[in-house]
Amino acid sequence: MASQGPFAATQHENTTDSSPLLGRRRLLGLGLAAAASSMMVPAAAFASTGSSGDKTLTFYNTHTDEKLKATYLRGSSFDKGALRDINHILRDFRTGDVFAMDLKLLDLLTELHWKTGSKQPFQIISGYRSPKTNTMLNAESSGVAKRSMHLDGKAIDIRLSDVKLKTLHETAISMKRGGVGMYTASNFVHVDTGRVRYW
Template sequence: MNKQPSKDTKIDEDVTLASRRKFLKKLACGSLMALGGSEVAAAAVRHVIIPGRHGHSRAHAQPIHTHARQVQSRNFTQHTPTPYLHASEYKTLSFEHTHTGDKLKLTYFEDGSYIKEALQEINYLLRDFRTDDIHPIDTALLDQLFYLKQTLGVNKPFHIISAYRSPFTNAQLHKHSHGVAEHSFHMQGRAIDIRVEGVSSKTIRNAALTMAQGGVGYYPQSNFVHLDTGRFRTW
């Protein structure tokens, strides 16, 4: 007897059809949308992509080259070990990009290892939104965000102000602002500027300081906090 399609399957098909990004359609195959709730419904429910208002095409974005992925695997995963979780547990994050409107909720770490497809989706969402250039995001940075979420005791999306910046974008911003470092960690996929709805930037800064991981920059006038995977420092 043929089974009727489940509600979750229908939701997954709708999400896949809604995506304008061919490569994300392939990655989203078999995923399920978790509607509401504070956690991913189960470890098997890995991710959900909701395209933003701009609907960038994958054809205009640069691919993540094999060499770049090898660099990510060799270098980025050698940072601070996971102090909050046992290796068998899983880690989830939610993002909402303030400039593109893209939203993403996924499990990026499970059973002691990072999930390749999830990292690719994160790399895309955290791309240079001005040029659509993509770069591997340091997994240690993702872990900082995960630990920060636990420290804050919230399960809201991180609102992304800026993540990866291409050398071109960073140079242009550096020309017009002394607050943009010439050799910014943003160009290495090792920095991110964030907000959390309903949580003050000062609270986020203070929570990040208690973690004593990487750089923590506080920008109250612009209402965001900078995190990076450099040495521990604050400004």
């Protein structure tokens, strides 16, 4: 298989870098991540962005320098290994806690990436957030909700290096798939699968 740069695919098309943290992903993420990967959601519930029905996401964790390319949906079946890897790279980097990310959030990201025309990975600012981390951040900033959707694996803060922040924000809003917020000073956009609202 030909190389595709830093996200060259393996036989499962799920790749990570050689970070020691990712080397322990099977141990750290076995519990909740395995539960997430066993969820079977009808493929019809998700919008398709390709003729094959396969869905692939690429991520770069700005805090840990980890990279991931994972095809989490193949036709009508979810790839358990890919979901475990996605849950791991989106973990709370402060505590190492891994959580079952909302499959609808992954679908939202897949469609958002396609609609923006981006060729770059999503840069992760914040994925899952543990209660401990959320309490700490809430005490430090009024911009962090006490009952954040990050706690439920239903929110992510992102940027794309080849898409203007305003364009990313406006594209997410146009999808009407949940909450969308722009944080210009910190250079990221928040998206979640809650009720439709914008800021």
